[in-house]
Amino acid sequence: MDTCDLFSSCRKGDVGRVRYLLEQRDVEVNVRDKWDSTPLYYACLCGHEELVLYLLANGARCEANTFDGERCLYGAQSDAIRRALRDYKQVTASYRRRDCYYRFLLRLLEQGIHSDVVFLVPGKSFPAHRCILGARSTYFAHMLDTKWKGKSVVVLRHPLINPVAFGALLQYLYTGCLDVGVEHVGDCERLAKQCQLWDLLGDLEAKCELASKPGTCVKVLTIEPPQADPRLREDLALLADCALPPELRGDLGELPFPCDGFSSCPDVCFRVGGYSFLCHKAFFCGRSDYFRALLDDHFRENEELEASGGLLAITLHDISPDIFTHVLYYIYGDHTELPPELAYDVLRVADMYLLPGLKQLCGRGLAQLLDEDSVVGVWRVAKLFGLARLEDQCTKYMAKVLEKLAGQRDFVEAVREEAAAVTARQETDSIPLVDDIRFHVGSTVQTCSAMEQAERRLRVLEDLLVSIGLDC
Structure with a gap:
């Protein structure tokens, strides 16, 4: 309903309503309707310059030489809007202001934080994380457990492996998105076939068909899944499945590979209530300043080396295994199935561990509890923890x-x-x-x-x- 309201408000040019929907209701600024159109496109088409500037400033995408960018420029109703679209240099293909999870994954890729393998392609090196590659691709999972097992450096010498295309492939595996010049699309398709990434191959072929339409000048091909597409988050949530102690796994349903047969290469063990959770520093440090401080040796008194395997082991106090499991799934997959009755307990921990996104999920859970008797108490909690959207709902x-x-x-x-x-x-x-x-x-x-x-x-x-x- 909020999404329909956003599109309607953009057609009307109602900046106040759009601001409310984006900032208070957390509607995604780059959401698409059934005609593959974005809010920015409708604002341009209807000639609302002030709204166009607001959308651009809040993460709306309109990169030059892409399908969306060309479409917005073509549909713009005034020269002022066209100038705004061309001049807004801050908005690039790597600029996703409202998606912290995307930016976290992109930062892991670009900075190689806590990477454990380096791929050498002619002319360039690519630090990477075995756990992400294995969770996102059965081909990489197999290779990392066989031919590349135990190697910290993997040399790819084949002359047909283009470093630009390989970098784009890694971008897709890490973020679900891909930005590549049209001259390298063929190399990307070749790698997608080799790595058995059939979804990527299908997306590339579909985008090439759009880009080849008469009157379209596209120099950069951008692949971006719909906002509601769960594939990336579900793939990385497999790492949370693997991190769970066997006693807590229960019925995880059918997985692409069983946890016991897939080596997620953990490098830290969190001990919670007598259970051991085998996790990855890259995710915990990248998603939480609390865990970054903890794992960067700022609290040495809590650390010890585990006798078996030599993993760094840290005991977490004042948290139950059930609550930590929700933290675990949020850190890996950016989502957790949170029962409303646990929202208070998870919210307290999310605030302590500096996880604002998890706090927002808790806010959505608490919103389900609203009634005449609870609304004032929930409102107090919303104010205490800075949950503006929940406060507004109250x-x-x-x-x-x-x-x-x-x-x-x-x-x-x-x-x-x-x-x-x-x-x-x-x-x-x-x-x-x-x-x-x-x-x-x-x-x-x-x-x-x-x-x-x-x-x-x-x-x-x-x-x-x-x-x-x-x-x-």
Whole structure:
């Protein structure tokens, strides 16, 4: 529903609504509709210059010489919009402002953080991570466990292996995306066949067909899966499956390869509640500043070497194996199936481990618990942990049940606390919680009956404020 609202708001040029959907509702700025069109395309097509500039500043993509870029330029309704699209140098194929998971994986590839294998292709070297290559490709998993097993350097001498194409292949394996000049597409297709990456091969062929249409000038081919495509996250979540202690695995369903037969090459062991989780420094350090400090030897007193295998072993306190399992799946796959009743406990740990994305997932879980009795408590939690979207959902729910809330002690106390928190508050100063509720009461008014209902709720709110001595 939010996605449809975003496309509609872009056609109308409603910057305020688009800002709300992107910043409060977490709608993806580069989402596509059934016609393969993006919000930026509609903003360009309908001539909304201010909205175009806002979308570009918030990560909308319009790279020159790509299908999307050419389409936006062709459809732009004014020279000012065309200039904005051409001049916005900050937006490149590697710029995904709103996707922290993508940027984390791209950083692993580009910087080689905690890499454990280097591929030497004529003229260039590529640091990589065995665990990622193995999880993303059965071909690489097989080669790393046979011909390349135990090698820290793999030399690829075949003259048909183009370093540019090999780099693009690694980009695809790490991020699910690929950016390559059209002159290297044939080399990419050859490597995709060799490595049995049939999805990539199909995407390359489909993009080549689009790029070859008359009147289209494409110099860079960009492959990007739909936002909802789960393949990358599901593949890397296999590493979390492998990291689980055997006693906690349960029924993981059918996997491309069994955990016991696939060497994920762990390099750190976390001990939690008597269980050992065999994990990877690259993921934990890259996703959390807390774990980066922990693993970079800042807390030496917690470290020891495991007797078997020589893995670095760290004991984590004040967390149960069940809760750590949710942390584990989020770190590897950027998602975890979180029961709402565990959201509070996982949220506390996510805040301690500096995992803002996991905090947002917890916020979505807590939003499912909203009712008249819990909404004030959830609102307090949202404020405490800085969950703006959840806080907005709470105040929206409060506006809906305001007549019932007005008689509840915890709601009255929340209003008082908000008023007291305003520094040097005067009698007529606004109260943030009250302002938010008023906004939501009025935001849904579209009919006469809705207007009467909104006025009734606002009177209830005003009467409450007067009764507790707050005039605002």
